[in-house]
Amino acid sequence: MRARNPHAAAYPLSLVKRERKAAEGCACRLAVVRLGQCLLIALLALITGPLAAQEMASTAPYAYRQLDDAGQEAKAQALMESLRCLQCQGQSIADSDAPIAGSMRSLVRERIARGEQPEAIRGWLIERYGDYVSYAPRVTGLTWPLFALPLVLVALAAFLLRNRFGRGGAA
Numbered sequence: 001m002r003a004r005n006p007h008a009a010a011y012p013l014s015l016v017k018r019e020r021k022a023a024e025g026c027a028c029r030l031a032v033v034r035l036g037q038c039l040l041i042a043l044l045a046l047i048t049g050p051l052a053a054q055e056m057a058s059t060a061p062y063a064y065r066q067l068d069d070a071g072q073e074a075k076a077q078a079l080m081e082s083l084r085c086l087q088c089q090g091q092s093i094a095d096s097d098a099p100i101a102g103s104m105r106s107l108v109r110e111r112i113a114r115g116e117q118p119e120a121i122r123g124w125l126i127e128r129y130g131d132y133v134s135y136a137p138r139v140t141g142l143t144w145p146l147f148a149l150p151l152v153l154v155a156l157a158a159f160l161l162r163n164r165f166g167r168g169g170a171a
Helices: 013-053 070-081 099-113 120-130 143-170
Strands: none
Touching: 070 099, 070 120, 070 143
């Protein structure tokens, strides 16, 4: 006779199958939970990433505070209105809320308060950031064609119009 497995009666085949299915179900539920956690983390990263990257307002001391002397503040304001914000590119640093504009406003006010002339400050900013920072660019060896080209085009148009209408009236 064949010996019987003592555990066979304790675990019928249907119970073993149910336990396997339950274990598979737990593994499947665990995978779904982990997938949900990963999706939640990715969603939070997408939402909070840009917020964390956003720069805070300028910490420069004179970014949003005027100078005590009205004459110095007027000089600083005139200079700030003629300087371009490097981040906004369409606004002066006086009008821009960008952090770099706040830092540049503070720098202008601090230098004016120390007694520097606005043109010296403009020159220093142009040297540091390039001609683009100024709304009133200087004529240099690099920029003279920008100033000469309109004059050349007007002279050429006048010459062509004089020849065109000069010949038509004489004939």
